[in-house]
Every structure is written in C-alpha cells, then in structure tokens.
Amino acid sequence: MTTPSSPAAGPKSAAAFERARRLMPGGVNSPARAFGAVGGTPLFIDHAEGPYLFDIDGNRLIDYIGSWGPMILGHAHGEVIEAIVQAAGRGTSYGAPTEAESQLAEQIIDAVPSVEKVRLVNSGTEATMSAIRVARGATGRDKIIKFAGNYHGHVDSLLVAAGSAAATLGVPDSPGVTPGAGQDTIVLSYNDAESVQQTFQQYPGQIAAVILEPIVGNMGCVPATLEFLQTLRDVTTDDGAILIFDEVMTGFRVAFGGAQERFGITPDMTTLGKIVGGGMPLGAYGGRADIMDQVLPAGKVFQAGTLSGNPVAVAAGSATLRLLKNDSPYAYLDMIGDRLAKGLDHAATAAGIDHCVQGVGSMVTLFFHPGPVHSWNEAEHCDREMFGRYFWGLIQAGVYMPCSQFEALFISRMHTEAIIDETIAAAERVLSQLA
Numbered sequence: 001m002t003t004p005s006s007p008a009a010g011p012k013s014a015a016a017f018e019r020a021r022r023l024m025p026g027g028v029n030s031p032a033r034a035f036g037a038v039g040g041t042p043l044f045i046d047h048a049e050g051p052y053l054f055d056i057d058g059n060r061l062i063d064y065i066g067s068w069g070p071m072i073l074g075h076a077h078g079e080v081i082e083a084i085v086q087a088a089g090r091g092t093s094y095g096a097p098t099e100a101e102s103q104l105a106e107q108i109i110d111a112v113p114s115v116e117k118v119r120l121v122n123s124g125t126e127a128t129m130s131a132i133r134v135a136r137g138a139t140g141r142d143k144i145i146k147f148a149g150n151y152h153g154h155v156d157s158l159l160v161a162a163g164s165a166a167a168t169l170g171v172p173d174s175p176g177v178t179p180g181a182g183q184d185t186i187v188l189s190y191n192d193a194e195s196v197q198q199t200f201q202q203y204p205g206q207i208a209a210v211i212l213e214p215i216v217g218n219m220g221c222v223p224a225t226l227e228f229l230q231t232l233r234d235v236t237t238d239d240g241a242i243l244i245f246d247e248v249m250t251g252f253r254v255a256f257g258g259a260q261e262r263f264g265i266t267p268d269m270t271t272l273g274k275i276v277g278g279g280m281p282l283g284a285y286g287g288r289a290d291i292m293d294q295v296l297p298a299g300k301v302f303q304a305g306t307l308s309g310n311p312v313a314v315a316a317g318s319a320t321l322r323l324l325k326n327d328s329p330y331a332y333l334d335m336i337g338d339r340l341a342k343g344l345d346h347a348a349t350a351a352g353i354d355h356c357v358q359g360v361g362s363m364v365t366l367f368f369h370p371g372p373v374h375s376w377n378e379a380e381h382c383d384r385e386m387f388g389r390y391f392w393g394l395i396q397a398g399v400y401m402p403c404s405q406f407e408a409l410f411i412s413r414m415h416t417e418a419i420i421d422e423t424i425a426a427a428e429r430v431l432s433q434l435a
C-alpha cells in the first residue's frame, strides 16, 4: 500500500502514534484503526460532537465512521450522555440483576421481529460466539455455514475467510486459529443460493446453523438479495438448522427492527452490538424462546460475564433505543444516504473512474470496482491503491471516511443535507485528481 507523500495527520497525532506503537501492538487496540490499509499515520481523536470528530491537532472532520456504527444519533447526544451520567452516579457495576436490564430486553424484543428472549453481553464478538454455541447446543449438530467476506468478530470458528480488518490486513484466516476450530465451518460464497442448497443436500441433518450479515458492512456494503435470504430461510427450516442474522451493524440501523424488518425475513436467532449499546460496550443475542431457553441457567449451554448487563452500558443503550423509537429517523437516513450515494456516483463518473456505489439507507460504499459487488470474489478486486489516495484526499478536505475499502460508511441523524453536499463537493475535487 502506498503511503501518501504528505499524510494529513498533524504533528501531535504523529507523536502520539509513535508513543502508542511502543506500548500496544501496532499502536492500537483494534487493527483497522492503525490505517494499515491506507498508509500514513492515524489521526488521534480528542473529542467528538454531533457529526464531527476533532483530532488532537485541532482539525475538525466530518465523521463517516461513527465508531464503526454505533453513533446513529451523532456523537455526545445530550440525552444519552445524561443517561450515562445518571447511571454512573449510582455505581458502575453490581454483578447482580437490575430492572434496567429488563427494560432494555423489552425494548429489543419489541423492536426485533425474531427476538422473543435475549441475553445481554459485552460486544458483538461475544454475541456471535455465544449464538453459535447455543445453536450447536440446541440442535446437537456441529457444522456451521458462513459466507466469505462476512465478519462476525474475532470468534475462532468464524475467523475463516473473514471480512473487515481481517480481509483488509490480509489475515482472513488468522494464525492461532487451529484447524480443529475451523474444521466444522463451511465457507460459501455470499448471495450464492445454489451452493447453500447443495451443501444441505451433502450434509443432511448435520448443519447446526447458517450465520450471515443480511447486509454485509464488512466487505464494503453488500446487501443480500431477497432470493438468497428466502432460500436460506427455506432450507434451514426444512432441515431443522438455525438461521442466524448477524445484525451487529444493521440492527437499529437500516430499520428499527434491523435488516430482518427491512427485508421481511425472520431468522431464528439474531446477534446485536454497536447501536444497541449507544456507544458503550454492549452486545446481545436473542431469538426464539425455545432456543434461548437452552442457555444456562434455564438450560445447559454455558455463557456468562461479570460485566454482562452493565448498568452504564444498559442506560446508554436504553436511551438510544428510546430516542430511535420516538424519533424514527429512518426515512431521513434513507433520504440522505441516497443523496450521498448518488453524489459519490456522479463524482466518480465525472472523473472517469471505474466504480460502483452500493448502499442501504445510512450504510454506503464507493467501490473502486465496476461492480456490481455481490460477493467477496468481486470485492477483493477493488483498486485499493486508489482507495487509499481517495481516503487521504478526503482527510485533507476535512472528511473522515472508513480507512478501508472493506468497511461501509455510516451516516448519523446529525448529518444535515448541507454536510452531505459539502462531502460530495469534496469527493468531486478529490476524485477528479485520481483518475
């Protein structure tokens, strides 16, 4: 990957990165943030407000990462912060049940069609890891199907042909994941309904679960076709396997009830993270009551956590879901998402760049590939070098896009039409210099 000759990170970020690299692997606590996919030095953030990030060198940037998805209401939303402060003032962790957990559980069950019972955990990774264990425990079967380019956190059995930073940084199959951990994971091509049918014919009664992102955000934005989702629903029902939608990114994002509401296809289980925690570390998994009742202490499948249902995280999540339910920003987010997608498409066309723009509501990706992108086979052939130059050009113009071709951008309720238009104008300038 080419490092830009004059990376826009200022001297304070550069010094902070040098220090961090001496202390943490690659200088970060999650790999994508190190800017390995685009070269140069990551910007160190001082604070955030509404649609903006402010780095420690005093630059203000329009933020299209939104903490990789959670910040749908914008940064530092007054009512969410107030809920966090109130909760923290009553103690930050008890390790004992609270009424607030039931309230958040009710909000999730109310919103997400597939969820009759739910368990709160600390992250999306924990949610998917637990859902797979429950699916195996409930069916008594070992095999799972996942799709290349889908990312379900750093769970051993799912870190096979994974998207997100794993794909970006060239470790879709990580060292340290033993052959045993991945031996029951069958990887198929996304949106390929036929290969799923064939696999169920090959292993009748042996597949515990099919897990997928119903709209992938982790290889750029790649939606499933309705036909693909319907096939998954039909074959899993016929075979007695469990269909799991990983809605860590799409939950409360593409509709209040997630992609399953938007597509009208109800899985058996759902994993959640990001928005459900309102910017605090919280994930959840849920589904049919008979499946969830397999979890200890109702059933025998073990899963536990000292900070599960943490009162501060629960308060942030609960306030966020209440605001989303009351305000229902989804028509607005669809409208500005569409405006941004069309603007980027127009700008790339005018610049004569091979590209396609894909998006669902407030998740959008400009692929440096003629497209359409239906699966990892197409996504991996994007021009990543050009993406890196696009990324840095936009940083210099005050726009902070995801630092990888394989991550969708996220728009918040605080991105106004004027901000979207400012972004499009910046993209026009940058793209016109790339071709």
Ligand code: HOZ
Binding pocket: 030, 031, 032, 033, 067, 068, 151, 164, 165, 218, 407
């Ligand atoms: N897994 C996140 C993107 N899909 C990135 C998390 C982070 O680096 O903060």
